[in-house]
Amino acid sequence: MSASQSPLVFRTPTLLALACVAALSGPAALARPAAGEAEANLAEISVTADDPRPAAGAAASAGYVGGTIGAGGALRTVDAASAGIVSGAEINSRPITRPGEVLESVPGLIVTQHSGEGKANQFFLRGFNLDHGTDIAIEVDGMPVNMRTHAHGQGYADINFLIPELVGAVAFHKGPYFVRDGDFASAGSVRIDYLDTVAKNVALTSFGSFGYARALTIASAPLGQGNLLVAGEAQVYDGPWDVPDALRKVNGVVRYSQGTALDGFSVTGMAYASRWAATNQIASRAVSEGIIGRFGTLNPTDGGDSSRFSLSGRWSMTDDTGVTRASAYVIRSQLNLFNDFTYFLNDPVNGDQFHQLDQRILGGGEVSHVFQGDLFGHPMENEIGVQTRTDAIRVGLFNTANRQFRTGVLDDRVLEASGAFYVDNRVRWTDWLRTSVGFRADGYYGDVVSDTAANSGKARDGIVNPKLGLVLGPWFDTELYVNYGGGFHSNDVRGVTATVDPASPLFNIARSPFLVPSTGYEVGIRNRSIAGLETALALFRLDFASENLFQGDTGTTEPSRPSRRFGIEWTNRYAVTPWLRLEGDLTVTNARFSDVDPVGNRIPEAPTTIASAGFTFGEGLGWFGAMRLRYFGPRPLIEDNSVRSKPTALLNGRVGYHFNNGLSLSLDVLNLTNAKSDQITYYYISRLPGEPADGVADRHFHPVEPTAVRLTLAGRF
Secondary structure (H helix, E strand, C coil), X not given: CCHHHCCEEECCCCHHHHHHHHHHCCCHHXXXXXXXXXXXXXXXXXXXXXXXXXXXXXXXXXXXXXEECHHHCXXXXXXXXXXXXXXXXXXXXXXCCCHHXXXXXXXXXXXECCCCCCXXXXXXXXXXXXXXXCCEEEEECCEECXXXXXXXXXXXXXXXXXXXXXEEEEEEEECXXXXXXXXXXXXXXXXXEECCCCXXXXXXXXXECCCEEEEEEXXXXXXXXXXXXXXXXXXXXXXXXXXXXCEEEEEEEEEEEEECCXXXXXXXXXXXXXXXXXXXXXXXXXXXXXXXXCCCCCCCCCEEEEEEEEEXXXXXXXXXXXXXXXXXXXXXXXXXXXXXCCECCCCCCCCCCEEEEEEEXXXXXXXXXXXXXXECCXXXXXXXEEEEEXXXXXXXXXXXXXXXXXXXXXXXXXXXXXXXXXXXXXXXXXXXXXXXXXXXXXXXXXXXXXXXXXXXXXXXXXXXXXXXXXXXXXXXXXXXXXXXXXXXXXXXXXXHHCCEECCEEEEECCCCCCEXXXXXXXXXXXXXXXXXXXXXXXXXEEEECCCEEEECCXXXXXXXXXXXXXEEEEEEEEXXXXXXXXXXXXXXXEEEECCCCXXXXXXXXXXCEEEEEEEEECCCCEEEEEEEEEEXXXXXXXXXXXXXXXXXXXXXXXXXXXXCCCEEEEEEEECCCCCCCEEEEEEEEEECXXXXXXXXXXXXXXXXXXXXXXXXXXXXX
């Protein structure tokens, strides 16, 4: 059986899972079920490239298209060696510290935290410090997670509402090569899909170190001609901090679905709320001088609260003309953040704490149609789609002391809208040659009403990007991929219209571009010649017209210099036996500013090396477990590379037992070696009491939590 005809086995009969598996034609090993997942008892679905149904389902979902055309076999998506899908079963077999670490199932992606657990995570990928989401586009169930023109950072992606046990599949693309990927997707995109049903209801409770407790229930049942799924979650956590995180989180999902991935619909409601205290990154000198301990804080009133409510729906239909799909969503979110990164640098009396407020309602949707035909007798597939999104935002910045208002810096109202049109043409020219030619056109509009009148205004911009792909093979179970594409990220529209500094209106500032282009190139191979082993190697380059960098004094991202990255990725997945699975990934990146500046050309926080390795074991009843090592290499902290971070290596483990009565008991050990490393490190100027007025440049770090254990009892009934 050739690589293009290998059977696929997975356990998530959702749109995205069908789409991605059919499109990528990964081996059974890639989605082999692991013990310990909430969906462990879902019926397996075996898919071959000769079965037109999942291929059409792929066309109906998310743009990961793999149609079947005539006797020529499957016309799969022209993809990349760096793209893939991870099943929910595999994700839930791993021990994780926080929900965002679900995204670490994407090879080469680091998810960390520099603040309290309720705040959005920090992401690193392909030599990018992606801050809280800039240049990585994240979707959950068809809804964007990235927030543009955000109070804390452009592209802010808070994924704390995610329930890992509900994840059916995670699909990822790296690079700006794919027509469905728009804003924030230059480094990559991640799409997470929830399950429609579970074969058995799930109830679990977890307890662990540092005040950790979590309860979760998931239930589904037939209702009318469809199925109703309900899930609820509650969590508390203090952490090892001198000032406890005091995280309090509640989360819920209700979904009604009918039909199949080809002809059906679903309506989903989600609700999430949390509050927390935050031990932000601390100055190294404060620890070395004995002012605070490693888990101490220099401002015990930092923290925040957030909430998110959403209603979304999807619909698909298949007829003689092809597959039509549509989706829509509306989201209401609110965030209050209280941070103090510089202590007494700006205000030696009251301190530098500030309050960032973000309130918004956003809505949007997508409609696409995939139709099949032929080009000069060769199987062809075309996809046409439109996307739209509108955000109505209140965004504020206020100076505070102990969370009490002192002075206002800005309080703006923003309307930001965008629309996109994309086309992709895919042709199978021979058994060993497939091509994809497409383009994406994006238009943006912003209207800012600022409390500083000089910063009010309207802005418009647009960009058109080509997307090209070529696949050669398979030869000897090996395929060669060549990809090229243009991408972009949007900047905070307030910076596009502003003319004066809101904190000092007498000073003029330069306006930022609305849309910043990027250009990506990639060559890769994927090999499956050894039974059970899939290995892929990719060489990539990405050029950006303007880099967004984290600014320690304001806690935001700001436009900076043009940049270039090139690197290599090596990913491996090996199903040794039906009950043992190995994995290993390595990414090495060279990241530099591409212009000339005497301050240096290193990009602060850009990781050179990211690696991971691990194994999972277990099948059905009895023992199961996993272990995973994650290596986060050293990084330059300033442009001349004279100050660097230390590497961080973390080892997490799990062991458990499935009983034949539906119960399972598992123990997670996080940071098993008790590594005294840093989650993240910055270098900037801050001021402690008694220090010079200009402050002191220093490393500011957020430590890794010490060894922690979590015991989980789960039942399926």
